[in-house]
Amino acid sequence: MMIPTEWIMGLIGGLMIGAAAAMYLLINGRIMGASGILGGIVDATGPTWEKAFFIAGLILAPLGYGLAFGFPATNLTSNPALLIAAGLLVGIGTRMANGCTSGHGVCGISRFSVRGITATVAYLLAGFIAMYVGRHMLGVW
């Protein structure tokens, strides 16, 4: 049986994401949560320079990767109304719930955190439903 290359690349990329989270935890003593790191800068809760370094790496590594190997497609919608609505929902929701796919998902599940697992089930269910409604009933995204 052929295993699709995309699945293998997903697993390799995932291991890199997990290694990054492990490094940030064991060396810096911080939870690697993208929404908490950005949100902490945006609303100025706590010291921000360590978070700023993290975000600099997060932005620069894909830039370097793209310059070396070519930029991958984002396939991002160019509909401004959808971009604004989605951005607002992701921003409000992740800060309200205090975590996103990295904090609640990667770091929370691996710690068997009740909050992390609950949040992950909730955003997955909401995502599945929103995808069904938006794509198969309304045809808008």
Place this chain on the structure above:
Amino acid sequence: MRGLFALLAGALFGAGLTVSGMTDTAKVQGWLDLFGDWDPTLAFVLGGAILPMLVAWRVAARRERAVLGTAIPAPSEPVIDRRLIVGSALFGVGWAVAGLCPGPAMAVLSYGGGDALLFFGAMAVGMLGNRLFVSPAKAAAT
């Protein structure tokens, strides 16, 4: 030193997101599209990311402090409140609409053009809006 390792962790995170294909919104929306042309890649990414962290939490449990001296974050109280559920649900809907969550939204900033900037700007406004209008107090860490 803290800044250097934060930069390296961020870079490894960004490279992992790029390699895994999670900066491609079509793959993320494909994962959420259970009743369409379903794409299971995200499960491999999440599973792969959890593996090193299972080891890291076991290592962390044996020591009080991280290498650079910061205390290992305490586990959150297992409190399921409305904010956790409602916030996660709102996030899930926004995730489905554009196929971006906060990490990939930052990973594509340098090459995603005006659309990526618009999403990022709206996300930052949403984060600030939450602090101003929804959860004024600093919430407990995960």
